[in-house]
Amino acid sequence: MSARDAYVTGIGQSQVGMRIERHPMLLTVDAIKEALDDAGLAIGDIDGVASYPGKAAQPPGFSPVGSEELIDALRIKARWYTAGFEIMAQLGSVIDAAGAIATGRARHVLCFRTVYEAAAAARPQDYPPARGGAAEGFMQWMMPFDAYSPANWTAQYAMRHIKKYGLTREQLAQIAITDRAHAALNPRALVREPITMDDYMGARMISDPLCLYDCDRYTDASTVLILSAGDALGDVKSTPIRLAASAYAVDRHSWDQAELMASYATGAELWRSTDYRPKDVDTVQLYDGFSFQAITWLEGLGFCRLGEGGDFIDGGHRIALDGELPMNTFGGQIGAGRLHGFGFAHEAVVQLRGQGGTRQIAGDPRVAVATSGGGPLATALLLARD
Amino acid sequence: MPAFRVLPRLDRDNRFFWTSGADGWLRFLKCNACDTFVHPPQPVCPACLSDSVAPAAVAGTGVVHSFTVNHQKWHPGMTVPFVIARIAIDGAPGVILTSNVMGCDPADVDIDDPVRVVFEQHDEVYVPLFEKTA
Numbered sequence: 001m002s003a004r005d006a007y008v009t010g011i012g013q014s015q016v017g018m019r020i021e022r023h024p025m026l027l028t029v030d031a032i033k034e035a036l037d038d039a040g041l042a043i044g045d046i047d048g049v050a051s052y053p054g055k056a057a058q059p060p061g062f063s064p065v066g067s068e069e070l071i072d073a074l075r076i077k078a079r080w081y082t083a084g085f086e087i088m089a090q091l092g093s094v095i096d097a098a099g100a101i102a103t104g105r106a107r108h109v110l111c112f113r114t115v116y117e118a119a120a121a122a123r124p125q126d127y128p129p130a131r132g133g134a135a136e137g138f139m140q141w142m143m144p145f146d147a148y149s150p151a152n153w154t155a156q157y158a159m160r161h162i163k164k165y166g167l168t169r170e171q172l173a174q175i176a177i178t179d180r181a182h183a184a185l186n187p188r189a190l191v192r193e194p195i196t197m198d199d200y201m202g203a204r205m206i207s208d209p210l211c212l213y214d215c216d217r218y219t220d221a222s223t224v225l226i227l228s229a230g231d232a233l234g235d236v237k238s239t240p241i242r243l244a245a246s247a248y249a250v251d252r253h254s255w256d257q258a259e260l261m262a263s264y265a266t267g268a269e270l271w272r273s274t275d276y277r278p279k280d281v282d283t284v285q286l287y288d289g290f291s292f293q294a295i296t297w298l299e300g301l302g303f304c305r306l307g308e309g310g311d312f313i314d315g316g317h318r319i320a321l322d323g324e325l326p327m328n329t330f331g332g333q334i335g336a337g338r339l340h341g342f343g344f345a346h347e348a349v350v351q352l353r354g355q356g357g358t359r360q361i362a363g364d365p366r367v368a369v370a371t372s373g374g375g376p377l378a379t380a381l382l383l384a385r386d
Numbered sequence: 387m388p389a390f391r392v393l394p395r396l397d398r399d400n401r402f403f404w405t406s407g408a409d410g411w412l413r414f415l416k417c418n419a420c421d422t423f424v425h426p427p428q429p430v431c432p433a434c435l436s437d438s439v440a441p442a443a444v445a446g447t448g449v450v451h452s453f454t455v456n457h458q459k460w461h462p463g464m465t466v467p468f469v470i471a472r473i474a475i476d477g478a479p480g481v482i483l484t485s486n487v488m489g490c491d492p493a494d495v496d497i498d499d500p501v502r503v504v505f506e507q508h509d510e511v512y513v514p515l516f517e518k519t520a
Contacts, residue, residue, distance in 0.1 A: 132392070133395075134392070134393055134394060134395035135392050135393065135394050135395065136394070136395045136397075138426070140394035140395070140400065141426060141483075141484055142484060143391075143392035143394075144391050144392055144393055144394060144513050145391075145470055145484055145485050145486050145513075145515075146391070146392075146456065146460070146464060146468065146470065146486070147456075147470045147484055148460035148461075149458070149460060151458070152454055152456055152470050155454035155456075156452040156453060156454050156470070156471075156472055157452070158454075159452050159453060159454055159497070160451070160452035160497065163452075163496070163497045164497075204457065205455075205457040206456075206457060206458045207454045207455070207456045207457065207458060207470075208454050208455040208456075208457070209454075210454075254426075256472050256482050256483075256484045257425070257426075257480075257481075257482050
C-alpha cells in the first residue's frame with residue numbers, strides 16, 4: 001500500500017426517516033460516532049472534513065449542516081476542509097478528500113452528507129422556504145417553462161432513450177422493484193415494503209415516463225465515511241477499503257444541452273484511471289434519485305453498451321442480490337431513502353467487508369463501484385478490498 | 387391573461403434573449419468570427435474564444451429532441467398535464483431550448499415533431515413557446 005493512497009476506514013449512519021424530530025447536527029453526530037467506533041478512532045484523530053454541498057438555507061433542509069459549522073461544533077483540529085455546490089457532485093467531496101490525503105493535507109478525513117428535507121417541510125417556522133422570485137442562472141432555462149423538478153429534466157433523457165433505443169416501462173420498472181426488494185432486507189431503509197410490477201404499472205405518473213416509484217423522496221438522515229491515509233492505517237481497527245480509482249468528466253455542464261448525462265463520460269474516465277475492468281466488479285451501487293439515472297450509469301460504466309441498459313436489466317435477475325451484478329443492495333435511494341449519494345459509497349463498503357447480513361452478496365466480493373449524480377453531475381468511485 | 391409563469395431576472399447576458407420576441411423573432415448569440423452559436427448566452431465563443439458575439443435571429447422553427455408529459459402539480463395553481471420539451475433549433479447547430487409544446491393534445495407530441503415558436507408576452511419578457519407545425 002502507498003502512504004498517500006486513501007482508504008475508507010469508518011462508515012456510519014444515523015437513523016433514517018421522515019419528519020425526524022432530532023436536530024440535524026445530532027443526526028450528523030450520531031453518524032460520526034458510529035463511523036469513529038467502526039474505525040476505532042476518536043474525534044481528536046480527525047484532521048480533515050469534507051461535505052456536499054455545505055450549509056445551505058435553501059432548499060429547506062437540503063443541507064442543514066456544513067463543514068465549517070461541524071468543525072467548530074466538535075472542536076475538530078482540522079488541517080483541511082471543503083464543501084460546496086460546485087464540486088464534482090455529492091461523492092466529489094470524497095474525491096477531494098482523497099486529494100487532501102495524497103498531498104499530505106490530512107490523515108483522517110470525515111466525509112459527510114446530512115439531509116433533512118422531510119423534517120424541514122414539516123417545520124416551516126424553523127426552515128422557511130424561499131419566497132417566490134425571478135429565475136436566475138440555469139434555472140431561468142427551466143422555471144419559465146414549468147420544468148420545476150429534476151424529475152422533468154431526467155424524464156426527457158429517459159424518453160429519448162425509450163424512443164431511440166426501445167427501453168420499455170417494464171424494463172425501467174426493474175430499478176424500482178429491485179431497489180424495494182433489497183430495501184426490505186435493510187433494517188435502516190426508509191421504505192421496507194416490496195412492490196410488484198402491477199404496483200408499478202398502477203402508480204400515478206409524475207413526469208412521463210417517470211412514475212411515483214421512479215422517484216426518491218425527501219428523507220432525514222446523515223451518512224458518514226472516514227477516509228484515511230495509507231500510512232495511518234495502523235491507527236484503525238476496521239478492514240480498510242481502498243479507493244482504487246475515482247472519476248468525473250462531462251461533455252456539457254448542462255441539464256438540457258447534452259445528448260447524454262455525465263454518467264457516460266465519467267464512466268469511461270473511471271476505466272482510464274485504473275487497470276481494473278468492469279468484469280472485475282462484484283457489485284454496483286448506482287445513483288438512482290430517479291430510476292433512469294441508474295440505467296445511464298450501467299451503460300456509462302460499460303456494463304452494457306449505450307442503448308442496451310433496458311435489455312440488461314430486463315426481468316431484474318442480473319441486478320438482483322443473487323444476480324451476476326448485484327445492484328443497490330441496500331435499496332438505493334428509491335428504497336433506502338434520499339441519502340444523496342453517500343448511501344452508495346456506504347453500501348459498497350458494507351458489501352466489500354461482508355457485513356451485509358441478510359442482504360450480503362455471495363462469494364468474496366473484492367471490488368465495487370459507487371456513483372453519485374445525474375444530468376451534468378457525476379462522481380464514480382472504484383472501491384477495493386486488497 | 388396568460389397563465390402564471392416564473393419569469394427570468396433580466397441581466398446583461400440574457401436581456402436580448404428574453405425580450406427578443408418583441409419583434410417576433412427568436413434570437414441566440416452567434417460568433418461573428420466563426421458562426422458558432424453560443425447558448426446559454428456568454429460573452430465568449432466556446433469554439434474560437436472570440437469575444438465578438440452578437441444576437442442573431444433564427445427562423446423560429448425546430449424539432450422535438452425529447453419531451454415529457456408532466457402530470458405533477460409542482461405548485462397548486464398549475465394546470466396539468468402539459469408538455470415540456472427540448473427543442474433542437476433549426477439553423478443553430480447544437481442549440482437546445484427547453485420549452486413547452488402548446489396547442490395540441492399532450493399525447494400527440496413525439497420526438498422529431500417539427501415545431502414553430504410562439505411568444506407569450508409578460509410585460510417586457512416574451513417567453514418562447516412552441517406549437518406543432520402542420
